[in-house]
Amino acid sequence: MLDAILLFPAVLAGLSFAYVGICIAALLRFRARIRNVKESEFRPPITILKPICGMETNLEANLRSFCRQDYEDFQIVFGVHDNQDAAIPTIRRLIEEHPELDLSLVVDDRIIGSNYKVSNLANMFDNARHDIIVIADSDMRVCRDYLKTVALPFADPEVGAATCVYSGRATGRLSSRLGAMFVNDWFLPSALIPGVFGRLTYCFGATMAIRRSNLIKFGAFDALANVLADDFMLGRLVHEQGNRVALVPYIVENVIEDPSLKALFLHELRWARTIRSVEPLGYAASAVTELIPIAALGSAGLFLSTGSVLYAAGLFAAAAVLRLALHYTISSTVPGRGTASPLLVP
Structure with a gap:
C-alpha cells in the first residue's frame, strides 16, 4: 500500500509528460498554420470595439497599432464610462x-450589469456600422496584417465567431518577466490544445470577433452584462447556436507591466479564480501542467519506493529536458518577447 502511494506522483508525472508533449505538438502545428496563411480577397468591412478604462502603460502604442492596419474598410469605436477618464486625451490625439x-x-x-466592460461595449455597439464586430482588450498590440x-x-x-490567443512581452523588471x-509558457500552449486538436467552444479576450447576426441572436451585450468571463461566454453562446468558433492563426501581443511581485500574484489569483468559475474540472486538472514540481515529487516517491537514485534522477532529468524543449518551442514561435530564460522555467 505504501509503495503504491509513493509511486502515485510518478504516475502523475507521466500524465504531465504526456501533456507537455501534446503542447509541443500543438505549438508546432499552430506555427505551421501561421506560416501558411495565404492572401485572400475576402475582406469584409469590420468594426473594432475598444473598451478602455484609465491610462494604462503603453496604451497609446497599443491603440495606434490597431489604427495602422493594412485593411481597406474598418471602423474603430473607442469607449469610456467617465468623461474625466485619463485616457481621453490620448484617444482624441489618435483620432x-x-x-x-x-x-x-x-x-x-450607462451601466447595464455587474460587468463594467460589457456595459462599455453595449454603449459603443450603437455606433458600430459593420456586420463583423471585433472586440479587443486595450492592453493588446497587433501588427498591420491583424485584421x-x-x-x-x-x-x-x-x-459565427473567431478568436486569437496571445503572448506576453516583458518590459524589464522581474515581475513583468x-x-x-506565465502567459507564454503556461497559458499559450494550454490554450492551443482545444483549438488545434479539438473544437473550440469559447473565446479569448485578446480578440473576440463575431457576426452581428450571432450577437443579436443571443441578446447582444445584455446577455453578458452580469457574466465575469464575458469572453468565455460569448464563444459558448455562439457554439450553442450551432456555429463554429474559429481559432485565428495569429498571436496577439500583450505587453506585461506588473509593478511588483505582489501585483503579479494578485493578478494571477484573479485570473485563476475566473478560470475556476467557468471551468472547474479543467481548473482541477491543470495540476498536470506543472511538470517540474510534479517530477520532483515523482522522483522522491520513486527513490523511496525503489531505493534507486538512477531511476529517480532519470525521471527528473527527462522532465527538465522536456520542459526546456517546450520553453524553446514557445520562444521560437513567439520570438522577441523577452522571456527566453531557462533559469525562470521552474
Missing part, C-alpha cells in the same frame, strides 16, 4: 492624427 480613418469616441456612463487574418475564418458561413512567462 486627430488619423482623419482618414473612421475613428470615434463614445463617453457614456486581414482575423477576417479569414468568416469566409466560411458556418463560423515572470508575468509574461
Whole structure:
C-alpha cells in the first residue's frame, strides 16, 4: 500500500509528460498554420470595439497599432464610462492624427450589469456600422496584417465567431518577466490544445470577433452584462447556436507591466479564480501542467519506493529536458518577447 502511494506522483508525472508533449505538438502545428496563411480577397468591412478604462502603460502604442492596419474598410469605436477618464486625451490625439480613418469616441456612463466592460461595449455597439464586430482588450498590440487574418475564418458561413490567443512581452523588471512567462509558457500552449486538436467552444479576450447576426441572436451585450468571463461566454453562446468558433492563426501581443511581485500574484489569483468559475474540472486538472514540481515529487516517491537514485534522477532529468524543449518551442514561435530564460522555467 505504501509503495503504491509513493509511486502515485510518478504516475502523475507521466500524465504531465504526456501533456507537455501534446503542447509541443500543438505549438508546432499552430506555427505551421501561421506560416501558411495565404492572401485572400475576402475582406469584409469590420468594426473594432475598444473598451478602455484609465491610462494604462503603453496604451497609446497599443491603440495606434490597431489604427495602422493594412485593411481597406474598418471602423474603430473607442469607449469610456467617465468623461474625466485619463485616457481621453490620448484617444482624441489618435483620432486627430488619423482623419482618414473612421475613428470615434463614445463617453457614456450607462451601466447595464455587474460587468463594467460589457456595459462599455453595449454603449459603443450603437455606433458600430459593420456586420463583423471585433472586440479587443486595450492592453493588446497587433501588427498591420491583424485584421486581414482575423477576417479569414468568416469566409466560411458556418463560423459565427473567431478568436486569437496571445503572448506576453516583458518590459524589464522581474515581475513583468515572470508575468509574461506565465502567459507564454503556461497559458499559450494550454490554450492551443482545444483549438488545434479539438473544437473550440469559447473565446479569448485578446480578440473576440463575431457576426452581428450571432450577437443579436443571443441578446447582444445584455446577455453578458452580469457574466465575469464575458469572453468565455460569448464563444459558448455562439457554439450553442450551432456555429463554429474559429481559432485565428495569429498571436496577439500583450505587453506585461506588473509593478511588483505582489501585483503579479494578485493578478494571477484573479485570473485563476475566473478560470475556476467557468471551468472547474479543467481548473482541477491543470495540476498536470506543472511538470517540474510534479517530477520532483515523482522522483522522491520513486527513490523511496525503489531505493534507486538512477531511476529517480532519470525521471527528473527527462522532465527538465522536456520542459526546456517546450520553453524553446514557445520562444521560437513567439520570438522577441523577452522571456527566453531557462533559469525562470521552474
